[in-house]
Amino acid sequence: MNSSLNSRTLFQAALLQSLVLGHYEGSVEVKELKRQGDFGIGTFDSLDGELIMCRGRVYQVNGRGEVKEADDRWKVPFADVFFFETDRTLPMKDISSLDELREKADGFIKNWGPNYFYGIRVHGTFEKVYARSEKAQKKPYARLDEVMKKDQVEFQFEHTKGTLIGLYCPSFMGGLNMPGYHFHYLSDDRKEGGHVFDVCMKEGKAEFCLLSDFKLKLPRSSGFGKIDFN
Ligand SMILES: [Zn+2]
Incomplete structure (x- = not known):
């Protein structure tokens, strides 16, 4: 899974700019994020707390400050993950x-x-x-x-x-x-x-x-497709 090809690729789900404009619908499952990295940051569907990926596990810090492990089926509207290798x-x-x-x-x-x-x-x-x-x-x-x-x-x-x-x-x-x-x-x-x-x-x-490679996954939804970024 941690092949040399994807080990140095930053995988990004959607854009920070779409999140800033209020597009909080999750488009990528936690399970998919785990295929793309073992370390990273993001948020969850409906902006339900902060996402932390550390040593291959994904955690949610919710609005009450509770930390729990995220379910693989949860979706995220924005995240950046990759396989961490210490240079x-x-x-x-x-x-x-x-x-x-x-x-x-x-x-x-x-x-x-x-x-x-x-x-x-x-x-x-x-x-x-x-x-x-x-x-x-x-x-x-x-x-x-x-x-x-x-x-x-x-x-x-x-x-x-x-x-x-x-x-x-x-x-x-x-x-x-x-x-x-x-x-x-x-x-x-x-x-x-x-x-x-x-x-x-x-x-x-x-x-x-x-990290010198960048992989961007845009949400396939009419909502995202028609965001006015200007
Ligand atoms: Zn943050």
Whole structure:
């Protein structure tokens, strides 16, 4: 399953831009995501929480902050997954913010080639992790910015051990995803997680995985086919 052909391909279901415009209908099953990777981020049908794929298992952090393993039949409206292989490792110590972590990663990636995708796995102990999830939405769906105003739920985890699941997208990805970094968090005890706003990290290590292939799967629906992206 983890053939060399697909091991370095970033698989993306739909577009971040379709999600931003309120298209939350799931189009790809969790089972399919597991064929495309063992590591990644996304969300679930009707925007029912944050998706975290870590070591081949898929977890949902719902709007109450509960973490549970996702069913293979659940569908996702947006996700990025791939098979993580460690190219390089960077020790991390006393990182006071997500900005500082980004700067460290930037120093590395700018040098290596900012025009590739990078998977970033950061495992360690954290003094604090600020994260969020969101409550599932009902149709007709509002745009993502409207949803976040009323249904975003914020969490603050303290003295937690776990993994940041990160993706870096190059600047030319502006129409398909968000250029720059996107991190989710999952604690080792699988009780805490979410989309990450900020962190304060004591120590650990960051692993980087360069990805040069990109596979995009667009939803086959009239809803998606007629979205006005302009
Ligand atoms: Zn996220």
